[in-house]
Amino acid sequence: FYVTGRPPRWMPEIAKVFPFGHGICANGALLYDIHNERVLEEWAMPVENQIETVNRLRRSIPEISFAVEWHNYFLREKKYVPRWDVGQDNVGVDDITEIIDSPAIKIMARCSNQELNSDQMLRIAQRELAGVATVTHSNPHDSLLEISANGISKGETLSKIAARYGISADETVAFGDNPNDFSMLAWASRSWAMADGHPDAVKHAKFVAEPHEEDGVAKEIEQLLELPE
Incomplete structure (x- = not known):
C-alpha cells in the first residue's frame, strides 16, 4: 500500500x-x-467536529487560518496562504466555517507568518482537540497542521x-519521517525512522534508516530481500 x-x-x-x-x-x-x-x-470528519476544531484553535492560536480538503476540491480562508500550487484557483473566504457544510477528509491550519512552528502548534492543538479530532503535521520547518477525524491516522x-x-503487523514493513507517520511506525513490527527525519520518529520506529539522500529506504529493502549490492 x-x-x-x-x-x-x-x-x-x-x-x-x-x-x-x-x-x-x-x-x-x-x-x-x-x-x-x-x-x-x-x-471523514463530521461538520460539527470541523466547526468545533476551527473555533477551539482560533481561540488558542489567534494568528491561525484554515483550509478544508474534500475528495476533489480545496477551499481556504483568504489569510491562508499556500506554499505550493493547490491546483485550483480560489480567492478564499473570510471565515471557513461559512462554507463547511459536509464531512471533510482533512482540515489544514496554518500560521502564514510562521509565528509558531509546526511542533509548537501541534502541542497546543493536541491539548485543545483531545476527543474532537486527530491532529498531526508533516513538516517541522513549516507552520502547518493536518487535522483528521477523531481516531483516524x-x-x-x-x-x-x-x-x-x-x-499482520509482524508482516508489515514501514518507513516514515514525520509525526503523521508515527502511528504507522508504531503499528508495524518492522518500521524504520529516517535518520534525517523528525527527531521524535525514533521513539515510534523499531529501527533507523540512513538519510533520504543516502538511499536509506533502498538500502533497507535490499537487505530485507537479500539482494546483492
Missing part, C-alpha cells in the same frame, strides 16, 4: 511512478483506487486494511 498524507488531487503524479493499485490517502481518511481515481472508502487505517488482507 502507498500510505500518504496527500489528498486524491495529488495522486495522478504518483500513479505515473508507482504500480500500487490502492492507496491510503489524507493521513488515513481515504482508501483510494489510485489508477481509476476513485474513492473506495472514507473516514495512517496507522489506524493501515492496520484495518491490512487485517482485511490477512496481513
Whole structure:
C-alpha cells in the first residue's frame, strides 16, 4: 500500500511512478483506487467536529487560518496562504466555517507568518482537540497542521486494511519521517525512522534508516530481500 498524507488531487503524479493499485490517502481518511481515481472508502470528519476544531484553535492560536480538503476540491480562508500550487484557483473566504457544510477528509491550519512552528502548534492543538479530532503535521520547518477525524491516522487505517488482507503487523514493513507517520511506525513490527527525519520518529520506529539522500529506504529493502549490492 502507498500510505500518504496527500489528498486524491495529488495522486495522478504518483500513479505515473508507482504500480500500487490502492492507496491510503489524507493521513488515513481515504482508501483510494489510485489508477481509476476513485474513492473506495472514507473516514471523514463530521461538520460539527470541523466547526468545533476551527473555533477551539482560533481561540488558542489567534494568528491561525484554515483550509478544508474534500475528495476533489480545496477551499481556504483568504489569510491562508499556500506554499505550493493547490491546483485550483480560489480567492478564499473570510471565515471557513461559512462554507463547511459536509464531512471533510482533512482540515489544514496554518500560521502564514510562521509565528509558531509546526511542533509548537501541534502541542497546543493536541491539548485543545483531545476527543474532537486527530491532529498531526508533516513538516517541522513549516507552520502547518493536518487535522483528521477523531481516531483516524495512517496507522489506524493501515492496520484495518491490512487485517482485511490477512496481513499482520509482524508482516508489515514501514518507513516514515514525520509525526503523521508515527502511528504507522508504531503499528508495524518492522518500521524504520529516517535518520534525517523528525527527531521524535525514533521513539515510534523499531529501527533507523540512513538519510533520504543516502538511499536509506533502498538500502533497507535490499537487505530485507537479500539482494546483492
